[in-house]
Amino acid sequence: MYSLIIRRLTALTLVLSLALLVACGSPNNEAASGETSLAPSSSAAESQAASGGSAADELGKNGPITIDFWHIQATIYGEAIKEMVAEFNKEYEGKIIVKETFQGTYADLNKKIRAALQGGGLPTVAMAYESDTLEYMKADQIVPLDSFIADPANGLSQADLDDIMPGVLARQRIPAYEGKTMSWPHGNSAMGVYYNIDLLQKAGIEKPAQTWKEFEQQAITIAEKTGVPALVIGNGTGSATYGGTFRTWLRTMGVDPIAADVSSVNLDNPEAIELATMMKNLLDKKAIVMAEDTEQEFTNGRAAMEIGTTARTSSKLELVADKFKWGVTLIPQGDASSQKTELYGGNQVLFKSTPEQELAGWIFLKYFAGSKAQAIYAAKTGYFPATKSALETDLLKTNYTDNPQKQQAFDEVFPYATIDVPTAARSSIEEAVNFAVASVLAGKASPADALKKAQADATKALADFK
Numbered sequence: 001m002y003s004l005i006i007r008r009l010t011a012l013t014l015v016l017s018l019a020l021l022v023a024c025g026s027p028n029n030e031a032a033s034g035e036t037s038l039a040p041s042s043s044a045a046e047s048q049a050a051s052g053g054s055a056a057d058e059l060g061k062n063g064p065i066t067i068d069f070w071h072i073q074a075t076i077y078g079e080a081i082k083e084m085v086a087e088f089n090k091e092y093e094g095k096i097i098v099k100e101t102f103q104g105t106y107a108d109l110n111k112k113i114r115a116a117l118q119g120g121g122l123p124t125v126a127m128a129y130e131s132d133t134l135e136y137m138k139a140d141q142i143v144p145l146d147s148f149i150a151d152p153a154n155g156l157s158q159a160d161l162d163d164i165m166p167g168v169l170a171r172q173r174i175p176a177y178e179g180k181t182m183s184w185p186h187g188n189s190a191m192g193v194y195y196n197i198d199l200l201q202k203a204g205i206e207k208p209a210q211t212w213k214e215f216e217q218q219a220i221t222i223a224e225k226t227g228v229p230a231l232v233i234g235n236g237t238g239s240a241t242y243g244g245t246f247r248t249w250l251r252t253m254g255v256d257p258i259a260a261d262v263s264s265v266n267l268d269n270p271e272a273i274e275l276a277t278m279m280k281n282l283l284d285k286k287a288i289v290m291a292e293d294t295e296q297e298f299t300n301g302r303a304a305m306e307i308g309t310t311a312r313t314s315s316k317l318e319l320v321a322d323k324f325k326w327g328v329t330l331i332p333q334g335d336a337s338s339q340k341t342e343l344y345g346g347n348q349v350l351f352k353s354t355p356e357q358e359l360a361g362w363i364f365l366k367y368f369a370g371s372k373a374q375a376i377y378a379a380k381t382g383y384f385p386a387t388k389s390a391l392e393t394d395l396l397k398t399n400y401t402d403n404p405q406k407q408q409a410f411d412e413v414f415p416y417a418t419i420d421v422p423t424a425a426r427s428s429i430e431e432a433v434n435f436a437v438a439s440v441l442a443g444k445a446s447p448a449d450a451l452k453k454a455q456a457d458a459t460k461a462l463a464d465f466k
Helices: 002-019 044-051 075-091 106-119 130-138 146-150 158-163 166-171 197-202 212-226 243-252 270-284 294-299 310-320 355-368 371-380 394-402 404-412 426-441 447-464
Strands: 065-071 096-102 125-128 189-196 231-233 288-290 305-309 326-330 341-344 347-350
Touching (some): 065 075, 065 106, 075 355, 096 355, 106 130, 189 197, 197 212, 243 270, 243 341, 270 288, 294 310, 310 326, 310 404
Parallel strands (some): 065 096, 065 125
Antiparallel strands (some): 125 347, 189 305, 189 326
């Protein structure tokens, strides 16, 4: 099974690379305007290459180098970050001190970094999605990592690079980065479907449907035979919006919502209308229920299924406990012979600073993506490990054996996960999609009219970010 997964991941990496071959960045002009740029600094790796020896040996010579790490991880995810940072600080005691700071949501973090781009106070390392990285590249404030990776003393060997999951490594080197490695792995998850085995069996169903057509009938059957809604979805507000979810569902139908060259969007099409119509139909039949906290509905047995990030497998284990049997698998597809889902989870970027801080930041990035730290992260959370070797650690072997849903997610969901085409306009596009789907579900607009408006609004957003 493991070799099959790796082959599938490798194949998906090739698909991702081809799909993004002509992608180009569409940075956020608002973030780029008026920023205060640091003068370009020579990287610590380049300085080391010129002088010989290991620059890391010099760290701490005049006291430990302190670096700031901004992230969006709270609860069990934040606890994992604290443990990983504590382990790092212990290992590099006297040389490097990492100060981790929770900064809220990705939107909150991006807002604070935008402010720092203009007024100063950037962290050394921060979490970032591809769209964020493109924005920071426009501001010329992040460090390409290739010289660090190639450094003979503090870099990575080919074996180290081969140890990183292919799809994960591909995220750090998308074509829009112009041949450079502009980020490094943090954590990865994917969109999957959680299902209540007991409720499905009560309805005479063994496992969630493989296609959307099958799912629509299955959902009606579950609601009729159990009296419980088949699926809980967000209510369109806060973090429970439809933008990213619907865009991923559209990808399963063989439609690319954003063109590979970021020149256009495709939201007004028969497949999108079919999906929106299905959602409205199931909502009217009470086979779908909306909630702000979908996890609470699922884990308390008030919905048979929930579609969401596999990063929540650990919280599901805690919240469900022994209430019912459950599993997690791939979301329904438009065509079961061509399977795909969304790859979630942020990366990490290194901001420009002094050569010493940049080197310290790189050493932290390298440690964070290593097997020891990734095993801790995967064991404590539902994130997938970035490295293959993490799967061979005693910690993760035991954790996956004790928690088979984590192994199931790794086997049945992760192999089909890829990122969508990155663009700095992603948030605006998802807002347009969310408004369209919410309008349909509220009965305020037909699927055709709502998606036509989403097409126009998203097209404008894409143009605004060019």
